[in-house]
Amino acid sequence: MGVLLAPLFGIYLMIVFSAPPEAPPPAVTDTIVLLPDEDGRVGSVVVTSASGGEQTLDTAYATVDVNEEGVLEARVEDPATIQAQYGALLSATPPQPKSFTVTFEAGSSDQLTPVSLRTIDELKEFLQGRPAPEISIIGHTDRVGSDADNDVLSLARAKAVQQLIEQMGVEAQSLESSGRGEREPIVATADKVSEVRNRRVEINIR
Amino acid sequence: MSRNLLLASLLFSIAFPALSQTEAGTIKISRGDARIVRGADTLPAAVGSSVFVSDSLVTGTDGAVGLTLRDNTRLTAGPDTTLDLNTFNFDTTTHVGEVDASVTRGSLSVISGKIAKASPNGVKFNTPTVTLGVRGTEFIIEVDAPVEEQ
Numbered sequence: 001m002g003v004l005l006a007p008l009f010g011i012y013l014m015i016v017f018s019a020p021p022e023a024p025p026p027a028v029t030d031t032i033v034l035l036p037d038e039d040g041r042v043g044s045v046v047v048t049s050a051s052g053g054e055q056t057l058d059t060a061y062a063t064v065d066v067n068e069e070g071v072l073e074a075r076v077e078d079p080a081t082i083q084a085q086y087g088a089l090l091s092a093t094p095p096q097p098k099s100f101t102v103t104f105e106a107g108s109s110d111q112l113t114p115v116s117l118r119t120i121d122e123l124k125e126f127l128q129g130r131p132a133p134e135i136s137i138i139g140h141t142d143r144v145g146s147d148a149d150n151d152v153l154s155l156a157r158a159k160a161v162q163q164l165i166e167q168m169g170v171e172a173q174s175l176e177s178s179g180r181g182e183r184e185p186i187v188a189t190a191d192k193v194s195e196v197r198n199r200r201v202e203i204n205i206r
Numbered sequence: 207m208s209r210n211l212l213l214a215s216l217l218f219s220i221a222f223p224a225l226s227q228t229e230a231g232t233i234k235i236s237r238g239d240a241r242i243v244r245g246a247d248t249l250p251a252a253v254g255s256s257v258f259v260s261d262s263l264v265t266g267t268d269g270a271v272g273l274t275l276r277d278n279t280r281l282t283a284g285p286d287t288t289l290d291l292n293t294f295n296f297d298t299t300t301h302v303g304e305v306d307a308s309v310t311r312g313s314l315s316v317i318s319g320k321i322a323k324a325s326p327n328g329v330k331f332n333t334p335t336v337t338l339g340v341r342g343t344e345f346i347i348e349v350d351a352p353v354e355e356q
Contacts, residue, residue, distance in 0.1 A: 045340050046341065092272045132233070
């Protein structure tokens, strides 16, 4: 469940080919550059060539050149050079997937908390500029009530949010709702405990 | 009754695997000459187009195409590029899955998604000369804290 909401700790990498010139020494055929992600984090990429060479990239702008003999050579690229060289490529990157969460009044399938009404406004604005948004809506409950009732309530909450989105006039690529009942709480509580943070609907936009 | 239906659909999918085409992602950005090659067919890579396993994305000199896969992996193909999507499968509950794609010419940028976190050995990119294994970092396993709207 947490995994679903986790921020995207992305790993950026880039593969670029250049035409091999004819003269020796062995020409560079591929270049791989590891970039920091939108949150400044850096992942890791292991580059392996058919001839058995291996290099691990795990720092920002770490770069591997591959020559036509399959030899890997590590270096560090300059961020400004990357921007100049690949700015056009990077500017065509799809927008980052994003999640919104709204919460509900106790027992209600259609009454949002006051702060969530503002979230719905933000969501509407956010969706305007989004290309072909794929929207997945997941409803949850707190632990008041039976498991069976909460399954029904969680789906009803998701459907209520779906209806709000449908009324926004955005053209969604896809829009689907599901309910998870009380089985994925944000805050673990004993049974029968009313907890607003668990009475929620997550809206995941890809 | 429903068991029979299930059995029938199972048999059907075994008999006609080609019909159970796996949708891998959706085109979000498209510029200039950008096409999807699907078997013998070539379609425009328009915003909103679905991309399936075994499709190729092909761009011309003025082309670029940005694709978001179902696990939130984002792939961007630059100009004069051919990108083959060889494998994609993703369990939306466990986030376990596989991504395998090849770039045979041009440029590709990748931002890994949920599969790289749940299946560190499941994400692979190839060029004609090298294979890239994309590993997540330890940061990725942090999660159980409540996450605010991002």
